[in-house]
Amino acid sequence: MARIIVVTSGKGGVGxxxxxxxxxxxxxxxxxxxxVIDFDVGLRNLDLIMGCERRVVYDFVNVIxxxxxxxxxxxxxxxxxxxxxxxxxxxRDKDSLTQEGVGKILEELSKDFKYIVCDSPAGIEKGAHLxxxxxxxxxxxxxxxxxxxxxxxxxxxxxxxxSRRAEQNEEPIKEYLxxxxxxxxxxxxxxxxxxDDVQEILSLHLLGVIPESKSVLNASNSGTPVILDExxxxxxxxxxxxxxxxxxxxxxxxxxxxKGLFGKLxxxx
Amino acid sequence: xxxxxxxRTSKGGSASLAxxxxxxxxxxxRSSRNQPSYLPQLQRELLEVIKKYINVxxxxxxxxxxxxxxxETLELNIILPDYQAKNS
Numbered sequence: 001m002a003r004i005i006v007v008t009s010g011k012g013g014v015g016x017x018x019x020x021x022x023x024x025x026x027x028x029x030x031x032x033x034x035x036v037i038d039f040d041v042g043l044r045n046l047d048l049i050m051g052c053e054r055r056v057v058y059d060f061v062n063v064i065x066x067x068x069x070x071x072x073x074x075x076x077x078x079x080x081x082x083x084x085x086x087x088x089x090x091x092r093d094k095d096s097l098t099q100e101g102v103g104k105i106l107e108e109l110s111k112d113f114k115y116i117v118c119d120s121p122a123g124i125e126k127g128a129h130l131x132x133x134x135x136x137x138x139x140x141x142x143x144x145x146x147x148x149x150x151x152x153x154x155x156x157x158x159x160x161x162x163s164r165r166a167e168q169n170e171e172p173i174k175e176y177l178x179x180x181x182x183x184x185x186x187x188x189x190x191x192x193x194x195x196d197d198v199q200e201i202l203s204l205h206l207l208g209v210i211p212e213s214k215s216v217l218n219a220s221n222s223g224t225p226v227i228l229d230e231x232x233x234x235x236x237x238x239x240x241x242x243x244x245x246x247x248x249x250x251x252x253x254x255x256x257x258x259k260g261l262f263g264k265l266x267x268x269x
Numbered sequence: 270x271x272x273x274x275x276x277r278t279s280k281g282g283s284a285s286l287a288x289x290x291x292x293x294x295x296x297x298x299r300s301s302r303n304q305p306s307y308l309p310q311l312q313r314e315l316l317e318v319i320k321k322y323i324n325v326x327x328x329x330x331x332x333x334x335x336x337x338x339x340x341e342t343l344e345l346n347i348i349l350p351d352y353q354a355k356n357s
Contacts, residue, residue: 145287146287146290146291149291149295150291150294150298153295153298153299154298157298157299157302189282190282190283190285191283191284192284193291194284197287197288200288201291201292201295202295
């Protein structure tokens with residue numbers, strides 16, 4: 001049986017697709033056969049972030065409608081043999097996704113894959129609902145910013161009431177906080193909510209902090225998930241997150257400010 | 270705390286304001302999340318009935334829905350206009 005992870009946030013532009021691409025790659029690199037599915041029908045972008053946009057032939061909706069088999073639609077990643085991408089349809093609308101259709105595809109994937117990562121669209125409409133409906137674990141991507149935190153809390157409410165696990169009275173979805181675009185220097189100046197603030201408001205288990213980083217734009221420019229940029233801070237942050245999710249004990253990083261020479265000379269620790 | 274920190278923390282930051290606003294908002298939204306979906310309509314209809322007999326406005330009626338493990342309580346509180354005000 002596969003473990004189904006939804007990457008969600010409510011708010012757009014916080015880093016859901018970047019995160020989906022990075023953790024799917026991370027899980028596959030750790031030796032687990034992983035599929036990553038784009039649920040953003042009509043506005044697909046996961047293919048671009050994964051660098052496979054020119055290899056898309058069939059998509060998620062084709063498979064739901066029986067126009068292509070799952071094997072025809074899955075794209076094998078060029079960096080890692082254990083990673084497959086199922087792109088969203090660019091031409092249909094969000095109503096092409098049905099609960100029954102999505103359920104069937106996830107069930108079929110579950111036979112063969114260890115992890116299934118569902119990249120949710122922004123908002124709380126059908127695509128977002130179906131992305132989280134079948135999930136076992138939820139990665140809630142949040143920016144340290146008021147509207148993002150509020151929307152994350154709204155998503156937490158939906159995860160605990162409108163998911164399959166909630167409806168069938170099963171053990172609830174495991175929820176994890178991924179705090180992205182974090183700027184420790186601004187936190188120190190009191191200009192940005194700190195990781196403790198966000199955790200206190202949302203009371204969520206922190207899986208990791210991803211610092212605001214130039215490497216994220218570099219990675220999406222070139223179509224390689226940022227986790228493959230092993231020298232970058234964001235890449236390392238995602239590698240830590242994957243390791244922690246898999247049960248490794250990794251101390252949190254990127255929460256405190258990087259000290260320059262000046263800070264090292266005059267700072268207290 | 271180093272000398273550097275002293276100068277830095279003295280600058281005004283807006284993060285504490287953000288935290289305060291979010292805590293209030295999130296608490297409010299969470300409490301209304303667990304309420305039954307018929308509650309707003311029940312409130313509207315009750316207000317109409319009460320208005321037929323007593324001249325009160327929306328603010329005079331408050332609903333409080335509480336839930337614990339084995340019971341749900343719906344508390345309705347109506348503040349009646351005081352006698353003097355009615356006769357003046």
